[in-house]
Amino acid sequence: MARAERPRLSPQTIADAAIELIDSGEPFGLNAVARRLGVKPPSLYNHVNGLDGIIELVRGRLWTQYQEELDDGAPWDAEIEAMLRAERRMYTGHPNAVPLIATSTVRDEGVIGSYDRKATVLVRAGFPEEEVLVLVQLLDAFALGSGLDYAAPDAIWAPTGPTETLGRLLDAAPPGRVRNERAFELGLALVLDGLRGRLARTGV
Secondary structure, eight states: OOOOOOOOOOHHHHHHHHHHHHHHTSOOSHHHHHHHHTSOHHHHTTTOOHHHHHHHHHHHHHHHHHOOOOOTTSOHHHHHHHHHHHHHHHHHHSGGGHHHHHTSOOOOHHHHHHHHHHHHHHHHHTOOHHHHHHHHHHHHHHHHHHHHHHHSOSOOOOOSSOOSSHHHHHHTOOOHHHHHHHHHHHHHHHHHHHHHHHHHHTTO
């Protein structure tokens, strides 16, 4: 009986195997990725620099799947909204990847390009350059937080004693995923309104 052919290793096959492993909820690590690919862990080092490198491959691979083609002539706030919605789709499509992505340095050229696009859009809109990195970080925190919220249990709060308001609101609350969607839409509106107001106050 012929042995099953092992997949030819490449950054893409490693990233895809890592994404499958992460999505499965099974323990994630370099050895686990190697097992999923049917290879010895040392063979991965021919293509990637350890676990951090695998996480970066995952980040880049997901970005290529969810990136948006943006219109250069679109208003700045429409561009920012489109980017945040694309990130939202990525994080809700792969919520288990969010903690890994959120705690590692971004190096992938494509992902760096998307952050550069955010910064460029904000600078061109007229936001002070000394604020732009902070604003990019704020937008990132909002998108990542939405992904973490999506992965949270349906019952986020479980009061064991009397509450003044929270318990009553929880009794009337919709299911967690509906609540998550509403939180994203309201949060996005507040973020964009806040940015527009901030820009107006700069006098531009």
